[in-house]
Amino acid sequence: MKNKKALIIGGGIAGLCTGVYLRRAGFDTEILEMHTLAGGLATAWTRKGYTFENCVHWLVGSKPGADMNAQWKEVFDIDRLLFHNDDVYEVIEKDGDRMTVFQNVDRLEREWLDKAPGDAAAIREFSGLVRKLSRFRTNPGDSLIDRLKFLAGVIPFLPTLGRYSKLTMGKFALKFKHPLLREFFGVGLSDLSFLAIAFALAWMTNRNAGYPIGGSPIIIGLIEERYKSLGGKIRFGARVEKIVVENGRAAGVLLAGGERLSADIVVSAADGHATIFDMLEGKYVSDKINKIYATYKRFPSYVQVSLGVAADFKKEPPFLYTTPVKTIEIDPETRRDSLSIRIFNFDPTFAPAGKTALVAFFTTTNDEYWVALRQNDRNKYEAEKSRIAAEVITAVEARFPAAAGKVEVADVATPATVVRYTGNWRGSMEGWLMTPASGIKQLPSVLPGLKNFYMVGQWISPGGGLPSGLLTGRNVTRRICKDFGLPWKAN
Numbered sequence: 001m002k003n004k005k006a007l008i009i010g011g012g013i014a015g016l017c018t019g020v021y022l023r024r025a026g027f028d029t030e031i032l033e034m035h036t037l038a039g040g041l042a043t044a045w046t047r048k049g050y051t052f053e054n055c056v057h058w059l060v061g062s063k064p065g066a067d068m069n070a071q072w073k074e075v076f077d078i079d080r081l082l083f084h085n086d087d088v089y090e091v092i093e094k095d096g097d098r099m100t101v102f103q104n105v106d107r108l109e110r111e112w113l114d115k116a117p118g119d120a121a122a123i124r125e126f127s128g129l130v131r132k133l134s135r136f137r138t139n140p141g142d143s144l145i146d147r148l149k150f151l152a153g154v155i156p157f158l159p160t161l162g163r164y165s166k167l168t169m170g171k172f173a174l175k176f177k178h179p180l181l182r183e184f185f186g187v188g189l190s191d192l193s194f195l196a197i198a199f200a201l202a203w204m205t206n207r208n209a210g211y212p213i214g215g216s217p218i219i220i221g222l223i224e225e226r227y228k229s230l231g232g233k234i235r236f237g238a239r240v241e242k243i244v245v246e247n248g249r250a251a252g253v254l255l256a257g258g259e260r261l262s263a264d265i266v267v268s269a270a271d272g273h274a275t276i277f278d279m280l281e282g283k284y285v286s287d288k289i290n291k292i293y294a295t296y297k298r299f300p301s302y303v304q305v306s307l308g309v310a311a312d313f314k315k316e317p318p319f320l321y322t323t324p325v326k327t328i329e330i331d332p333e334t335r336r337d338s339l340s341i342r343i344f345n346f347d348p349t350f351a352p353a354g355k356t357a358l359v360a361f362f363t364t365t366n367d368e369y370w371v372a373l374r375q376n377d378r379n380k381y382e383a384e385k386s387r388i389a390a391e392v393i394t395a396v397e398a399r400f401p402a403a404a405g406k407v408e409v410a411d412v413a414t415p416a417t418v419v420r421y422t423g424n425w426r427g428s429m430e431g432w433l434m435t436p437a438s439g440i441k442q443l444p445s446v447l448p449g450l451k452n453f454y455m456v457g458q459w460i461s462p463g464g465g466l467p468s469g470l471l472t473g474r475n476v477t478r479r480i481c482k483d484f485g486l487p488w489k490a491n
């Protein structure tokens with residue numbers, strides 16, 4: 001019997017993982033990716049010998065045998081990655097004061113109690129929660145017995161999860177008097193669910209959130225390799241404009257340029273808003289979906305300033321939150337008195353010996369300004385990027401005098417870059433923010449009134465992240481197998 005044909009829109013991590021699972025399920029698969037390479041947000045770029053990472057700080061599942069590790073093995077050979085597990089997650093400094101966020105919860109607790117004894121109750125509450133969540137298993141497994149065991153294991157955690165799921169980072173920050181701890185929890189994504197940071201630290205203390213040397217391209221390259229080795233096809237420079245619907249079923253897609261491709265099923269691993277409201281013209285929505293798109297909070301967009309510096313930052317932390325010498329104006333609505341810098345001294349593949357790639361990151365919700373500026377005034381757009389780069393270089397040189405005059409490369413990515421290269425709605429960095437309102441519940445992967453169509457990726461999984469790409473692709477493929485009476489094969 002002839003295989004059924006699946007078209008997958010988007011070759012980010014979700015599209016690639018879905019491709020792997022659908023190939024195993026026996027579909028002929030073709031991923032349609034508008035860019036010239038796979039990865040979407042999970043990407044990095046190279047300038048004059050320096051590599052600048054856009055995404056990965058950590059990969060949940062890095063530890064053999066721990067949560068998510070077995071699932072990653074289904075889509076690529078994770079054992080080929082070399083993981084770096086730093087002792088330090090971040091150093092926060094301000095007004096001569098300094099606090100370290102250790103990855104190990106016991107060290108973190110000791111450091112914070114030492115530096116902020118007046119906050120002992122809140123510190124113990126946080127470290128106690130991290131310890132508790134480090135015992136929480138997130139893998140339900142496939143068989144009924146595995147699922148029942150998982151549910152039995154979850155029950156003792158329900159009161160804790162219920163209590164903290166209503167709390168945001170910003171609200172928890174108010175429990176602290178020490179200004180640095182207030183900044184750690186309260187600055188940045190203050191609407192983010194407090195459980196997000198507690199889980200992140202729990203994975204870190206378990207050594208299950210390592211950084212893969214080589215960054216995003218290494219992970220993406222290995223998944224793409226697995227997908228192709230299974231016979232999956234990927235076509236680059238293929239932008240989908242419309243999803244073709246015939247008699248209530250997705251029947252194919254229309255590419256920019258007019259080419260029409262037919263399929264038995266269509267899976268969108270692209271931006272959720274563009275999929276539902278542009279490619280499908282908003283014809284297949286429910287009140288629930290409209291409400292989500294009207295009310296859920298998104299992760300913001302960002303300006304990323306990447307610097308290649310001919311200096312050795314070996315003694316510096318991997319991630320530094322500091323104060324610039326003067327306020328940095330990112331755009332007319334966004335001014336920053338803090339500077340978050342990733343110092344890639346732990347990844348030797350990112351810079352020539354003795355040199356270092358640095359990445360400064362600023363969130364902004366003023367994406368429309370950046371997109372319009374690039375479109376309407378290219379000279380001013382470039383000038384603004386140069387201005388921001390110069391301000392960041394001044395701040396970096398003031399903080400690290402050894403770097404003065406040694407910046408060899410400066411590269412600025414704006415929300416317009418994010419939109420152009422990934423198509424994410426409003427340049428969002430990670431889709432839906434996980435908030436008390438959204439919770440962790442997945443959004444529908446199918447749309448009302450439309451058969452043979454499915455959605456995967458960060459826009460159906462609040463909180464986003466690389467694991468959501470795999471898990472949504474896995475869950476949706478199981479559902480497709482059920483819909484088409486095919487056996488489900490994870491491996």
Ligand SMILES: Cc1cc2nc3c(=O)[nH]c(=O)nc-3n(C[C@H](O)[C@H](O)[C@H](O)COP(=O)(O)OP(=O)(O)OC[C@H]3O[C@@H](n4cnc5c(N)ncnc54)[C@H](O)[C@@H]3O)c2cc1C
Nearest residue numbers: 010012013014034040041057058240423457458464465466
């Ligand atoms: C700064 C930053 C830090 C992050 N840190 C981490 C981290 O440490 N750990 C972690 O797990 N996650 C992290 N993330 C989140 C993670 O990168 C994303 O959640 C994940 O990569 C999203 O994958 P996706 O496949 O769902 O979507 P995307 O990566 O957005 O992929 C969508 C793909 O679809 C393509 N596409 C869009 N529209 C079309 C169309 N019309 N036709 C054809 N193709 C189309 C795009 O080009 C893109 O390749 C981070 C993200 C950012 C931005």
